[in-house]
Amino acid sequence: MTGEGGKRWLARKTWIDAAYDPKMRALAFQALLALVLVFLFVEVVRNTAANLEKQNIASGFDFLARTAGFDISQTLVPYTSKSTYARAFFVGLSNTLLVAVLGIALATVLGFALGIARGSPNWLASRLALAYVEVVRNVPLLLQLLVWYVAVLRALPMPQGALALPGGAFLDTRGLHLPRLVVENGGGLVAAVIGLSLIGAAWLWRRRRARADEPADPVDVVGRGLVVLLPVLAVLLALKATLATPQLGRFNYEDGLSIEPEFLALLIGLSTYTAAFIAEIVRAGLDGVPKGQREAAAALGLSRRQALRFVILPQALRIIIPPLTNQYLNLTKNSSLAVAIGYPDLVSVFSGTVLNQTGQAVEVILITMAVYLAISLATALLMNWFNVRTAWAER
Amino acid sequence: MRATSSFLCTLSFLSALLLGASPVVAQSSTLEAVKKRGQLVCGVNTGLAGFGAPDDKGNWTGLDIDFCRAVAAAIFGDGTRVRFVPLNAKERFTALQTGEVDILSRNTTWTMSRDTSLGLNFVGILYFDGQAFMVRKSLGLKSADELKGASICVQSGTTNELNLADFFATRGLTYRPVVYERLVEVLGAYANGRCDAFTTDSSQLIAERTRLTDPEEHVMLPDLVSKEPLGPAVRQGDAQWSNIVRWTLFAIINAEELGVTQSNVEAQRSSSNPEIRRLLGTEGEYGKGLGLADDWAVSILSAVGNYGESFERNLGQGSPLKIARGRNALWKDGGLMYAPPVR
Numbered sequence: 001m002t003g004e005g006g007k008r009w010l011a012r013k014t015w016i017d018a019a020y021d022p023k024m025r026a027l028a029f030q031a032l033l034a035l036v037l038v039f040l041f042v043e044v045v046r047n048t049a050a051n052l053e054k055q056n057i058a059s060g061f062d063f064l065a066r067t068a069g070f071d072i073s074q075t076l077v078p079y080t081s082k083s084t085y086a087r088a089f090f091v092g093l094s095n096t097l098l099v100a101v102l103g104i105a106l107a108t109v110l111g112f113a114l115g116i117a118r119g120s121p122n123w124l125a126s127r128l129a130l131a132y133v134e135v136v137r138n139v140p141l142l143l144q145l146l147v148w149y150v151a152v153l154r155a156l157p158m159p160q161g162a163l164a165l166p167g168g169a170f171l172d173t174r175g176l177h178l179p180r181l182v183v184e185n186g187g188g189l190v191a192a193v194i195g196l197s198l199i200g201a202a203w204l205w206r207r208r209r210a211r212a213d214e215p216a217d218p219v220d221v222v223g224r225g226l227v228v229l230l231p232v233l234a235v236l237l238a239l240k241a242t243l244a245t246p247q248l249g250r251f252n253y254e255d256g257l258s259i260e261p262e263f264l265a266l267l268i269g270l271s272t273y274t275a276a277f278i279a280e281i282v283r284a285g286l287d288g289v290p291k292g293q294r295e296a297a298a299a300l301g302l303s304r305r306q307a308l309r310f311v312i313l314p315q316a317l318r319i320i321i322p323p324l325t326n327q328y329l330n331l332t333k334n335s336s337l338a339v340a341i342g343y344p345d346l347v348s349v350f351s352g353t354v355l356n357q358t359g360q361a362v363e364v365i366l367i368t369m370a371v372y373l374a375i376s377l378a379t380a381l382l383m384n385w386f387n388v389r390t391a392w393a394e395r
Numbered sequence: 396m397r398a399t400s401s402f403l404c405t406l407s408f409l410s411a412l413l414l415g416a417s418p419v420v421a422q423s424s425t426l427e428a429v430k431k432r433g434q435l436v437c438g439v440n441t442g443l444a445g446f447g448a449p450d451d452k453g454n455w456t457g458l459d460i461d462f463c464r465a466v467a468a469a470i471f472g473d474g475t476r477v478r479f480v481p482l483n484a485k486e487r488f489t490a491l492q493t494g495e496v497d498i499l500s501r502n503t504t505w506t507m508s509r510d511t512s513l514g515l516n517f518v519g520i521l522y523f524d525g526q527a528f529m530v531r532k533s534l535g536l537k538s539a540d541e542l543k544g545a546s547i548c549v550q551s552g553t554t555n556e557l558n559l560a561d562f563f564a565t566r567g568l569t570y571r572p573v574v575y576e577r578l579v580e581v582l583g584a585y586a587n588g589r590c591d592a593f594t595t596d597s598s599q600l601i602a603e604r605t606r607l608t609d610p611e612e613h614v615m616l617p618d619l620v621s622k623e624p625l626g627p628a629v630r631q632g633d634a635q636w637s638n639i640v641r642w643t644l645f646a647i648i649n650a651e652e653l654g655v656t657q658s659n660v661e662a663q664r665s666s667s668n669p670e671i672r673r674l675l676g677t678e679g680e681y682g683k684g685l686g687l688a689d690d691w692a693v694s695i696l697s698a699v700g701n702y703g704e705s706f707e708r709n710l711g712q713g714s715p716l717k718i719a720r721g722r723n724a725l726w727k728d729g730g731l732m733y734a735p736p737v738r
Contacts, residue, residue, distance in 0.1 A: 056631045057492060057514035069557045071572040081560035154587045173588050174546055174571075251545040251591045252571065261589070262573075342575045342584070348551070352576060356485050356552025359492075359513040 048362060063358045064089070070353055072344045074260050085354050092349030093371060099266050099345065100332040100375070106271035107278055107331060108324075114275060115282025116308070129279065137276035142337055144273055149265035149341040156261075159252055168245040170253055175261045177246035177253040183239050193235045197228040262343035266335065274331045278324060285320035286312060317390045325383035329376045336372075346371060425497055425629070425636035426470070426686055434476050437463035438496035441481040443578070444602040445710040445718070446502045446522075455479045459500040461705040462521060462627060464698050466498060466643045469691045474698025483577055484552045488513050491630060498640055500627040502596065504554045509628075518641040520626045523722040523731050525619035526558050527597040529604060532614050534591065539618040546571040548581045548590035555595050558621040582606065592616075596623045601716050639685050646692040648734035649674055650701035652725055657700030660693055674737045681737055692737075702732065 018024045052059040064086040071081050076094040079087055117129035136144070154173055157163065162172035170177045183190055204227060246256025289312050297307035338345035339352060346368060355364040429435050439447035439459055447457040464474035480496050491499045492514055503509075504524075505517040528539050528547075536542070539562070549556050551574045563570050573590050575581045582603050585593035593600070597619065604610050629640050650656070653671050655663045664675045672678040675696075676689035683689065699705055703725075710718045724730025 052514075054632075055492065055514040058512035069560055071556075071560045071563075071570075073572050073574065081557075081564055150583075150587075154589065158588050249544050251542075254544060339576055342573060342580065344574065348574075348576070352485060353551045353556065353574070356488070357557070359488055359509070361489055 052362070058358075058360060059362065061363055063360055063363070066358075068354070068357070070357065072349060074263060074344055085358065088354055089346075089350050089367070092344060092346035095263075095344050095349070096332075096335055096338075096346040097375070099263065099270065099335050099338070099343070103267055103270040103274065103331050103335065104328050106267065107274035107327070110271060110275035111278025111327075112282050114279035115286065118279060118283040119286050133276045133279050136273060137280075141269065141273050141334055142340055145265060145269040145337055145341055148269045149261065153261040153265050159248060162248070162253065168243070169256075170246055172253070173261065174252055174258070176259040176264060177256045178259065179243040179245045180255070180257040181236075181241055182244045183236075183241045190232070190235055190239065190241070193231045194228075197231050200227045260343070262338070262341050265341055266338050266343045266345075270331055270334060273334075274327050277327050277330075281320055281323045281327065282316070284323075285316035285318075288319045289315045314390070318387075321383060321387045321390060325380055325387075328379050328383065332375055332379060333372060423633075425633045426639065429470060429497055433471075434478050435463065435467040435470065435498070436478050436480060436496045437466075438482045438487055438490050438499040438501055439463065439479045440501045441483055441577070441579075443502060443599060444605065445598065445714060445716050446602070447479070447481075447500070456709060458522060458705055458709045459502060459627075461699040461709065462500050462644070462647075463498060465647060465695045466640055468694040468698035469639060469643050469646075469685075469687055472688070472690075472694040474694075484550055485576060488515065491515060491628060494630070497636075498627055498629055502599070502625045503628060504596075505624045505626050505628075506554060514631050515628045516631050516637050517626050517628045518637055519644040520624040520731075521644060522598065522625040524596040524598050524623035524625050526555050526594060526621040526623055527600055527619055528616040529585070529593045529600045529613050530591060530616060532612050536616060539592075539616045539620065540566065540568075542570060542592055543568045544570065545591035546573050546589065547592045547594055548573045548575070548585045549594050550574070550578050550581050551576050553595070554621065554623065559594055562620045578603070594620075596625070598710065598716075598718060601718055605715055635686055639687065642685060643695060645734035645737075646674065646695050647699070647702040647705065648725070648732050649737060650692065650696050651703040651732075652727070652734070655696055655701060657696055657698075657704055660696040664690075664693065670736065670738075679738075 049059060065084055067081075068083055068085050068088045069081055070088075072079060072088065072091050074095055075091045076098060077087065077090050079091045114129045114132060117125045118133070120126050120129075156171060156173045159170075159172045159174055162170040162177075164170055168179045181190075204223065244255045246253040246258070248254075252258075293311055293315065294307060297311040302311065335345055336347040339348040342348070351364050351368045355361055358364070437460075439455065440457075442448045443457070445457055447455060447459040449455050460479065463477045463479065467477040468474040470476075480490065482490050482496075482499075482501060487499055487501055487503060488509070490496050499515070500521075502522070502524075503517075505520065509515060510517050528542065530536050530542075542563075547559060547570050549559050549572060556572075556574065559570075559572065573584060575584060578595070578599070581593065581595070584590055586607055593603070595603070597615065600615055604613055604615075607613060627640055627644070629637050649670075650660075653668065653674065655671060655674065660675070663671050664677050666672060666675075666677075669678060673681060674692050676682055676691065676693060680689055682691040685691065688694075700708075703720075706720065706723060707713045710716050711720065720728070720730060722731050724732060726733040
């Protein structure tokens with residue numbers, strides 16, 4: 001056999017070998033599948049664009065730069081009817097984020113309280129928590145939102161007969177009207193001082209946590225409070241900040257900070273609903289900590305409270321956090337039910353009004369889906385990071 | 396082996412998806428599709444008295460409904476061969492674009508952007524409307540200019556929402572918009588006191604006012620803040636279908652002008668007036684140009700009557716709304732209703 005022929009034979013041999021090698025075959029099929037998927041995706045995009053064109057339906061993302069022409073009731077970023085559709089998108093997005101972040105915070109606090117109460121030796125507390133969980137988590141969220149919005153908040157009096165709350169606030173069917181802080185100039189300075197104070201307080205808190213085995217130092221608690229309060233007060237005084245209290249105008253309370261009932265209903269509905277699920281997760285997490293840990297804590301002379309705080313909860317958190325992430329994601333996505341009660345969230349502003357005014361359904365829906373995906377992935381990443389931090393430190 | 400066959404299954408499924416992904420072809424004939432189906436599919440309001448609403452027996456009535464029946468009659472000689480698809484403001488254009496409905500006859504305002512960028516064609520004006528405000532009588536308001544600082548309820552995705560913003564922006568006044576997706580939610584919020592004013596097309600306001608528990612306590616402000624020409628729309632790209640729908644509209648307007656009614660249409664076929672003879676197909680072959688029978692207009696008029704009859708039955712003196720003809724009177728009576736001649 002000549003050298004050349006042998007090489008060819010060898011090459012053929014490798015091909016045949018590869019064809020019979022399960023690893024190579026799997027790889028080949030996966031590559032084929034990937035190719036088909038890419039082809040499918042490209043084809044769908046092309047097909048959609050061609051058909052939109054054929055039907056004379058406008059396509060592309062140019063519409064984002066055009067004037068929106070409609071107003072939005074709650075805007076965190078500056079917006080008027082002369083702003084662009086892109087800005088309307090950011091208004092919707094910021095409203096979604098606002099209700100999601102506040103909802104997550106409230107649901108977590110309420111959920112942990114309920115979850116701990118569920119395992120409490122106090123019969124009344126544990127039964128009440130059980131009743132709450134069973135009722136709230138078994139009624140559809142949409143119904144709960146409508147109950148909060150239509151049955152509770154709509155039943156409030158008209159502005160002329162508004163309920164006066166302490167501190168110059170008013171509650172009526174148009175929402176909650178709070179006094180607003182008015183700073184002549186230098187609002188940025190106030191924000192900066194508040195921010196710096198919070199960082200200072202956080203630093204003190206971390207330093208204290210490092211000595212967590214020591215009993216809480218009352219001086220330290222007061223010190224932390226002062227670190228935040230004093231500079232803020234000083235700056236406010238220096239800038240002659242005043243409180244603008246809500247005044248009843250011809251139709252509505254004006255001058256103050258008005259919180260729309262749509263927002264209140266959505267926030268209350270989302271956080272109370274999600275809290276029921278979080279409570280179960282917390283209960284499961286607490287039950288998951290071996291009984292011996294409780295007994296050991298008691299043997300060391302820790303009170304029930306101390307045992308919970310320093311022994312049980314830190315260990316339970318490892319069990320709690322992964323399913324807790326799911327609840328945070330659920331809350332964020334459930335916030336799109338806002339559309340049922342007229343809260344201007346992303347879905348209602350962007351894939352509602354903007355979609356209908358521009359008619360560009362494909363683009364608008366794509367953007368909306370991408371945004372929810374991004375918010376959810378970001379939340380999951382943050383929670384994973386937190387999970388790693390609280391993970392058991394193996395010794 | 397199993398892996399391979401399931402993979403082939405996946406592949407064939409994907410290719411099926413691909414082949415199936417070719418959507419409604421705009422060029423195909425809507426008339427042929429409707430005839431083959433044996434039924435016209437008409438997108439209408441989910442419930443607006445006078446324009447399109449089901450009664451307690453589930454029968455649809457209204458000006459928009461009559462128009463759908465008229466088109467069905469022109470095609471099939473039978474005004475009952477229609478299926479009504481109730482659509483809210485947000486769904487309506489997509490439903491027409493995707494071919495879910497053949498006609499959108501749902502008190503929809505004809506605007507330039509809708510006509511040019513949605514792949515739709517408006518065929519004419521069935522009702523000349525304008526946007527107005529309704530408020531509680533107890534507020535004692537005389538004009539919409541006094542609504543500074545008020546909370547105003549409006550339906551999202553409508554021209555009303557845009558006109559409202561324009562109205563206040565041009566006057567430099569502030570207001571608080573309260574926006575809902577469905578009209579029934581808008582009305583509910585207004586009735587509950589969530590808003591000081593409720594704004595939409597004046598015909599809708601009149602209709603919605605009758606649904607309030609205390610209609611006498613509410614008044615419409617005299618300002619009309621916009622032009623709202625309401626009319627039926629079809630998909631672009633099918634000229635024959637546009638023509639059928641457009642000439643159905645012209646037929647009912649011309650019939651009123653010529654005095655042809657639901658009851659006298661058969662007798663009028665032998666009229667000596669050449670205009671009537673052409674409209675009713677006694678003379679000429681005008682139906683052929685539309686791809687319909689020459690007595691197409693006779694079928695329309697036997698099914699729903701002329702424009703004036705439909706108006707009075709649904710919105711005018713024969714209805715609880717008692718809306719005057721006003722701008723919607725014939726051009727020769729001082730209104731705006733005018734149709735090109737059949738000749």
